[in-house]
Amino acid sequence: MRALCYHGKQDIRCDTVxxxxxxxxxDAIIKVTSCAICGSDLHLxxxxxxxxxxxxxxxxxxxxxxxxxxxxxxxxxxxxxxxVPFTIxxxxxxxxxxxxxxxxxxxxxxxxxxxxVFGHATAGLFGYTHLTGGYPGGQAEYVRVPYADASAxxxxxxxxDEQVLFxxxxxxxxxxxAVACDIEPSDxxxxxxxxxxxxxxxxxxxxxxxxxxxxxxxxxxxxxxAKAAGATVIDFDxxxxxxxxxxxxxxxxxxxxxxxxxxxxxxxxxxxxxxxRAKQAVMMETDRxxxxxxxxxxxxxxxxxxxxxxxxxxxDKIPFGAFMNKxxxxxxxxxxxxxWTDDLLRRIEEGQIDPSFVITHRAxxxxxxxxxxxxxxKQDGCVKVVLRP
Amino acid sequence: xxxxxxxxxxxxxxxxxxxxxxxFSIGLGALEILAPRKMAxxxxxxxxxGVLAGYGVREIASGVGLLWAKDRRxxxxxxxxxxxxxxxxxxxxxxxSNPRRGTTGxxxxxxxxxxxxxxxxxARLSAAPGRAAPVRDYSARSGWPRxxxxxxxxxxxxxxxxxxxxxxxxxxxxxxxQPG
Ligand SMILES: NC(=O)c1ccc[n+]([C@@H]2O[C@H](COP(=O)([O-])OP(=O)(O)OC[C@H]3O[C@@H](n4cnc5c(N)ncnc54)[C@H](O)[C@@H]3O)[C@@H](O)[C@H]2O)c1
Ligand SMILES: [Zn+2]
Ligand SMILES: [Zn+2]
Numbered sequence: 001m002r003a004l005c006y007h008g009k010q011d012i013r014c015d016t017v018x019x020x021x022x023x024x025x026x027d028a029i030i031k032v033t034s035c036a037i038c039g040s041d042l043h044l045x046x047x048x049x050x051x052x053x054x055x056x057x058x059x060x061x062x063x064x065x066x067x068x069x070x071x072x073x074x075x076x077x078x079x080x081x082x083x084v085p086f087t088i089x090x091x092x093x094x095x096x097x098x099x100x101x102x103x104x105x106x107x108x109x110x111x112x113x114x115x116x117v118f119g120h121a122t123a124g125l126f127g128y129t130h131l132t133g134g135y136p137g138g139q140a141e142y143v144r145v146p147y148a149d150a151s152a153x154x155x156x157x158x159x160x161d162e163q164v165l166f167x168x169x170x171x172x173x174x175x176x177x178a179v180a181c182d183i184e185p186s187d188x189x190x191x192x193x194x195x196x197x198x199x200x201x202x203x204x205x206x207x208x209x210x211x212x213x214x215x216x217x218x219x220x221x222x223x224x225x226a227k228a229a230g231a232t233v234i235d236f237d238x239x240x241x242x243x244x245x246x247x248x249x250x251x252x253x254x255x256x257x258x259x260x261x262x263x264x265x266x267x268x269x270x271x272x273x274x275x276x277r278a279k280q281a282v283m284m285e286t287d288r289x290x291x292x293x294x295x296x297x298x299x300x301x302x303x304x305x306x307x308x309x310x311x312x313x314x315x316d317k318i319p320f321g322a323f324m325n326k327x328x329x330x331x332x333x334x335x336x337x338x339x340w341t342d343d344l345l346r347r348i349e350e351g352q353i354d355p356s357f358v359i360t361h362r363a364x365x366x367x368x369x370x371x372x373x374x375x376x377x378k379q380d381g382c383v384k385v386v387l388r389p
Numbered sequence: 390x391x392x393x394x395x396x397x398x399x400x401x402x403x404x405x406x407x408x409x410x411x412x413f414s415i416g417l418g419a420l421e422i423l424a425p426r427k428m429a430x431x432x433x434x435x436x437x438x439g440v441l442a443g444y445g446v447r448e449i450a451s452g453v454g455l456l457w458a459k460d461r462r463x464x465x466x467x468x469x470x471x472x473x474x475x476x477x478x479x480x481x482x483x484x485x486s487n488p489r490r491g492t493t494g495x496x497x498x499x500x501x502x503x504x505x506x507x508x509x510x511x512a513r514l515s516a517a518p519g520r521a522a523p524v525r526d527y528s529a530r531s532g533w534p535r536x537x538x539x540x541x542x543x544x545x546x547x548x549x550x551x552x553x554x555x556x557x558x559x560x561x562x563x564x565x566x567q568p569g
Contacts, residue, residue: 204544220524221527347544357531357532381524
């Protein structure tokens with residue numbers, strides 16, 4: 001089959017690789033009808049996440065048709081149309097039973113390596129480094145889905161691929177980011193990053209009834225898309241984010257802040273950004289936490305910070321004094337996708353939201369490597385790429 | 390509507406080169422300021438060390454400008470101007486009276502090489518349309534099939550799970566109940 005494979009930093013190729021096979025009785029093999037490139041894939045592409053190996057199949061946002069099921073998989077049938085969450089879950093361990101799916105205790109088959117790095121292992125993820133299991137990803141014609149009986153989400157034929165594909169990651173991710181803010185009708189929610197995750201966080205915050213949603217980025221097309229949903233926008237190249245946010249909140253700062261940027265944050269005209277670049281370059285720091293610093297500084301005392309943006313290792317010069325003295329709360333994590341999928345599928349069916357708004361580029365798998373670059377560089381107005389193998 | 394004018398991503402190649410040139414400027418400038426005597430001697434032009442230190446300040450200024458300024462264009466052009474000065478200074482030292490004119494010639498070749506890069510980068514940055522307008526218009530991409538008014542609060546029926554509630558002691562800030 002054809003698949004997008006990792007061959008080193010900024011080197012993704014469309015290779016021919018062996019087809020996947022059922023390895024466990026709970027598995028299913030999915031024929032991928034649509035898959036997408038995610039901001040998380042860019043962290044791999046740019047070489048910021050450890051644990052990728054030559055030839056690893058990329059991709060964790062995909063959906064398709066069930067081709068084959070293992071003998072213990074009684075929930076799925078050949079021909080079912082499913083979206084597959086990017087977090088692999090057993091559905092039975094203590095964390096899964098609590099709904100903390102992204103820290104499933106069983107699905108990470110490289111748990112001992114992960115535990116060395118993070119203290120404890122987290123769930124297995126598709127196409128996302130050997131720290132999270134080294135599972136072949138979904139930017140491919142076929143994928144083996146482990147524990148498919150617990151995770152795969154059946155979707156009705158009345159909805160198109162483009163309407164449901166994002167149930168596997170970015171819609172629930174933006175949703176959980178907003179839910180973790182426990183939004184009240186009087187809240188201002190400020191969202192850093194208007195990439196796909198930010199776009200869904202913006203929409204989730206609006207749906208959950210925030211008084212005001214403020215979106216921050218410097219990419220014009222993305223700011224326009226944020227504004228289209230009803231957000232107030234700040235271009236961080238043009239104005240001071242801190243000043244503007246204070247202005248919009250009577251000097252008090254936003255009650256709820258969401259970091260939908262993660263470890264590759266950019267900054268203009270700021271000393272800390274240069275400092276981070278230099279430290280990252282000499283490997284004394286793995287992540288650039290400019291956005292986190294800004295959030296801790298501007299967030300209203302007693303407010304909440306929600307961090308869907310991915311970090312991989314060490315950050316430096318965190319204003320923890322501000323965080324502690326202001327009594328802030330922080331919520332983080334990879335998304336517990338399956339916790340939200342049923343409810344969000346219903347909201348799509350009811351017409352509360354149509355997730356396909358975010359798609360700007362559609363292409364074949366072969367065009368994938370070039371589109372990684374387009375998406376990374378935010379060229380040609382690229383916000384979200386969908387590939388059809 | 391305000392216009393968006395951002396140097397980022399408009400021309401990634403030019404931006405990458407500009408950034409590299411920025412660091413290069415700072416490095417060279419530091420060398421010129423910290424060891425002007427040694428450099429001047431290397432080129433067989435011992436009397437130009439004051440000039441060199443001055444050039445060091447200029448290099449650092451362009452470098453900082455290239456890395457920090459919102460608009461890189463004036464700073465890259467300042468480098469091009471500086472290259473002209475460097476060429477003139479080195480040319481003066483290329484006469485037969487300089488015993489080390491070989492080294493000076495080498496330096497000249499390097500300056501010309503970097504100058505070519507400076508000019509290329511300056512041209513690219515100046516040609517880039519800036520970010521006068523978004524390249525595609527997404528103003529109709531709300532994601533709300535039933536309109537924006539219907540979308541606001543459409544999910545108020547959603548009950549925040551217990552593990553994601555804001556701490557009760559803080560909730561009153563948001564106009565809810567007072568903490569017990
Ligand atoms: N928690 C999860 O389960 C989960 C799931 C999916 C993605 N993610 C993460 O969410 C993040 C965003 O993903 P995406 O697909 O939207 O990626 P993206 O790269 O398309 O978006 C990031 C956006 O942040 C903007 N940005 C950079 N610096 C900024 C700054 N200083 N202030 C404001 N905005 C800034 C960029 O211009 C870009 O538009 C990534 O870190 C990704 O790994 C997390
Ligand atoms: Zn993703
Ligand atoms: Zn589990």
